[in-house]
Amino acid sequence: MNRVRLVIFNAALGPLDYRVPEGMEVEPGSVVVAPLGPRQIVGIVWEAERLPATPVPDARLRPLVGMLPVPPLKAELRRLIEWTADYYCASLASVARMVLSSGGALRGPSTVTEYRLSGGLPERMTPQRQAAIDALEGEQATIRELAEIAGVSEGVLRGLVNQGVLEPVTVHSDRPYARADAGFAQPDLSAEQTEVAEHLVAAVRDDRFVPFLLDGVTGSGKTETYFEAIAESLWKGRQTLVLLPEIALTEAFLRRFEERFGSAPVAWHSSLKSTERRRAWRAIASGEAQVVVGARSALFLPYARLGLIVVDEAHEVSFKQDEGVRYNARDVAVMRARFEGIPVILSSATPALESLQMAESGVYEKLVLPSRFGGAELPAIDTIDLTREKPPRGRWLAPRLVEALQERLERGEQSLLFLNRRGYAPLTLCRHCGFRFQCPNCSAWLVEHRLSRRLACHHCGHETAPPDHCPECGEPDCLVACGPGVERIAHEVEELLPEARLAIATSDTLNSPDKAAEFVSQVEARAVDVIVGTQLVTKGFHFPELTLVGVVDADLGLEGGDLRAAERTYQQIAQVAGRAGRGSKPGDVLIQTRHPQASVIAALAAGDRDAFYTVETEARRHAGAPPFGRWAAIIVSSEDEAEAREAANRIGATQPTLPDVAVLGPAPAPMALLRGRYRYRLLLNARRSAELQRVIRDWLGALSFQQGVRVGVDIDPYSFV
Numbered sequence: 001m002n003r004v005r006l007v008i009f010n011a012a013l014g015p016l017d018y019r020v021p022e023g024m025e026v027e028p029g030s031v032v033v034a035p036l037g038p039r040q041i042v043g044i045v046w047e048a049e050r051l052p053a054t055p056v057p058d059a060r061l062r063p064l065v066g067m068l069p070v071p072p073l074k075a076e077l078r079r080l081i082e083w084t085a086d087y088y089c090a091s092l093a094s095v096a097r098m099v100l101s102s103g104g105a106l107r108g109p110s111t112v113t114e115y116r117l118s119g120g121l122p123e124r125m126t127p128q129r130q131a132a133i134d135a136l137e138g139e140q141a142t143i144r145e146l147a148e149i150a151g152v153s154e155g156v157l158r159g160l161v162n163q164g165v166l167e168p169v170t171v172h173s174d175r176p177y178a179r180a181d182a183g184f185a186q187p188d189l190s191a192e193q194t195e196v197a198e199h200l201v202a203a204v205r206d207d208r209f210v211p212f213l214l215d216g217v218t219g220s221g222k223t224e225t226y227f228e229a230i231a232e233s234l235w236k237g238r239q240t241l242v243l244l245p246e247i248a249l250t251e252a253f254l255r256r257f258e259e260r261f262g263s264a265p266v267a268w269h270s271s272l273k274s275t276e277r278r279r280a281w282r283a284i285a286s287g288e289a290q291v292v293v294g295a296r297s298a299l300f301l302p303y304a305r306l307g308l309i310v311v312d313e314a315h316e317v318s319f320k321q322d323e324g325v326r327y328n329a330r331d332v333a334v335m336r337a338r339f340e341g342i343p344v345i346l347s348s349a350t351p352a353l354e355s356l357q358m359a360e361s362g363v364y365e366k367l368v369l370p371s372r373f374g375g376a377e378l379p380a381i382d383t384i385d386l387t388r389e390k391p392p393r394g395r396w397l398a399p400r401l402v403e404a405l406q407e408r409l410e411r412g413e414q415s416l417l418f419l420n421r422r423g424y425a426p427l428t429l430c431r432h433c434g435f436r437f438q439c440p441n442c443s444a445w446l447v448e449h450r451l452s453r454r455l456a457c458h459h460c461g462h463e464t465a466p467p468d469h470c471p472e473c474g475e476p477d478c479l480v481a482c483g484p485g486v487e488r489i490a491h492e493v494e495e496l497l498p499e500a501r502l503a504i505a506t507s508d509t510l511n512s513p514d515k516a517a518e519f520v521s522q523v524e525a526r527a528v529d530v531i532v533g534t535q536l537v538t539k540g541f542h543f544p545e546l547t548l549v550g551v552v553d554a555d556l557g558l559e560g561g562d563l564r565a566a567e568r569t570y571q572q573i574a575q576v577a578g579r580a581g582r583g584s585k586p587g588d589v590l591i592q593t594r595h596p597q598a599s600v601i602a603a604l605a606a607g608d609r610d611a612f613y614t615v616e617t618e619a620r621r622h623a624g625a626p627p628f629g630r631w632a633a634i635i636v637s638s639e640d641e642a643e644a645r646e647a648a649n650r651i652g653a654t655q656p657t658l659p660d661v662a663v664l665g666p667a668p669a670p671m672a673l674l675r676g677r678y679r680y681r682l683l684l685n686a687r688r689s690a691e692l693q694r695v696i697r698d699w700l701g702a703l704s705f706q707q708g709v710r711v712g713v714d715i716d717p718y719s720f721v
């Protein structure tokens with residue numbers, strides 16, 4: 001093979017052909033370096049017949065520059081890349097880039113110099129140096145990473161290196177991980193669990209593609225049960241991937257894994273240091289990493305011997321990526337298992353309607369764990385009708401909920417208040433002139449964060465200090481906070497129950513695995529009486545002393561008018577309710593709502609999941625929504641409002657007329673301005689049978705847009721902003 005076709009890492013260019021120089025041997029999947037103009041780029045050798053041909057004659061081909069020291073990507077992974085690009089209307093390059101997601105790993109094994117505190121002190125201590133030294137206690141990383149951690153310049157740290165305050169440590173990029181032991185601490189499974197585990201284990205043993213829906217109530221031992229499948233995969237010398245929705249959960253999971261298998265698994269998420277990332281990537285590609293626990297991006301890594309995939313909390317919305325390649329990791333996980341010919345387990349107490357439907361139609365094999373382990377009972381759920389049982393003015397907790405909190409406090413038990421809103425208040429306005437604080441880059445209010453004294457945009461990260469007078473009318477001390485966020489609820493609890501020890505759990509407070517671990521151990525040590533948290537606390541945590549869950553505003557998620565609003569509300573509240581009464585003491589759940597009769601709330605109160613799913617299924621069928629019909633969105637954006645509008649209108653004007661595809665829009669997006677870009681949306685609703693992706697590709701492929709215009713396609717969208 002002398003002429004090769006590459007998928008190159010440039011989404012704007014298609015595949016390119018090159019000549020393989022004398023003495024170099026490549027095969028499909030080889031990761032190579034090729035010349036492009038005056039530069040060099042990375043590419044992957046692909047089966048030429050699977051890509052569009054290029055017209056360059058043999059004689060004019062440029063030779064490849066070299067090969068990178070990583071194993072070739074396997075055929076199964078190449079097929080997954082093709083499928084993902086095709087299904088989500090993305091370029092092969094943008095999907096392939098998610099596979100080669102550690103630049104360092106591609107350079108092969110090597111050593112890296114990291115630094116840590118030596119214990120020595122600088123000749124001259126400055127406040128800045130002192131702060132840096134305090135921040136770096138217990139850390140070891142590259143200078144650049146340490147500078148980030150300490151919030152100082154690299155120059156400051158280099159100064160400390162010169163004075164011996166920071167000492168170098170040589171780290172080998174490929175040092176091995178501790179081995180997991182399949183038989184380390186085998187639990188005695190209940191009869192129910194054993195039966196489920198046997199199905200899972202058999203599929204791993206036989207190396208068969210089986211998509212399982214592991215449907216078990218919270219606390220039924222789903223994790224314990226799928227650990228048996230992981231053990232089987234370990235016995236066989238195969239790799240396992242466990243996808244988790246939230247980084248905050250990883251720490252608790254890692255610990256639990258270690259208790260079962262004697263050592264921690266390999267973690268993969270966005271806050272890994274570059275050396276850790278590189279080490280994990282290389283161990284995954286060599287097959288040395290036995291079990292990988294990661295966020296959705298772990299799905300595209302080049303596993304050498306994958307034998308099992310688990311998607312934990314598979315209903316979670318965070319498996320859907322809303323930028324770049326807009327894929328759903330839950331669905332791609334099933335495809336990856338199919339290409340690899342291995343089982344995949346979707347585990348959830350509140351499966352997505354789409355997943356239940358797949359089980360119903362026999363595509364997925366459903367395994368059920370109907371009761372909590374060890375005789376623990378599901379919590380008793382009651383609603384508080386806020387139109388009758390009103391909280392006092394300026395407060396958000398109804399008297400009955402406050403009494404319940406008080407009772408728990410007296411008994412030394414723990415409570416959890418759930419409100420899916422970070423910060424103190426979602427809107428700040430001027431009492432004098434009505435001015436509202438809005439983000440300059442987004443169609444969104446600035447959220448007050450009182451603890452960190454800032455007004456912040458939750459979409460673009462814009463921040464400003466709260467001013468002491470209104471920027472519009474100049475009136476001093478006139479700003480009022482409107483509505484509650486978790487900080488405000490925590491404040492209310494503080495005033496009502498001053499002796500209660502509080503913890504706020506949100507992505508602001510638990511923003512690293514270390515902080516999440518600290519939070520868990522505080523709660524476990526019973527150093528916390530009341531947790532106030534966002535959706536971050538709805539899942540994964542197992543706190544035996546937690547016996548009360550209060551849902552502060554069950555109606556919040558039902559507002560937006562999004563297709564899955566009811567389902568998401570059901571899942572969130574059912575999950576957070578599942579945190580109560582997991583130990584020997586029974587739990588209570590109180591749901592504050594203005595609509596106790598709404599079908600979601602009524603089903604939650606009655607503990608009747610089937611009732612909710614039946615109503616919801618009919619609503620979806622009626623609307624032609626998934627899983628009965630399909631949706632896709634086209635999102636047009638530009639920094640120039642007129643340019644965005646013009647592009648959107650042109651897309652609208654050239655829409656194909658097809659009997660089985662309806663096009664809505666273009667219209668300004670609900671989030672008409674996001675991160676400084678003006679946005680328009682079109683929404684497509686199609687019958688299941690429609691070749692939606694081909695229609696979109698042909699339609700958009702025939703148009704060209706100005707430089708500054710971005711046109712994104714979102715297949716099976718979860719976000720409608």
Ligand code: ADP
Pocket residue numbers: 187188189190193216217218219220221222223224225373542
């Ligand atoms: P789920 O994943 O369904 O929420 P878990 O696997 O977290 O349930 O189990 C809930 C709790 O019960 C955990 O503390 C777990 O360790 C314990 N547990 C479940 N099954 C067993 C078992 N067979 N033996 C011992 N403990 C178990």
Ligand code: ZN
Pocket residue numbers: 439440441442444457458459460461462675
């Ligand atoms: Zn913003």
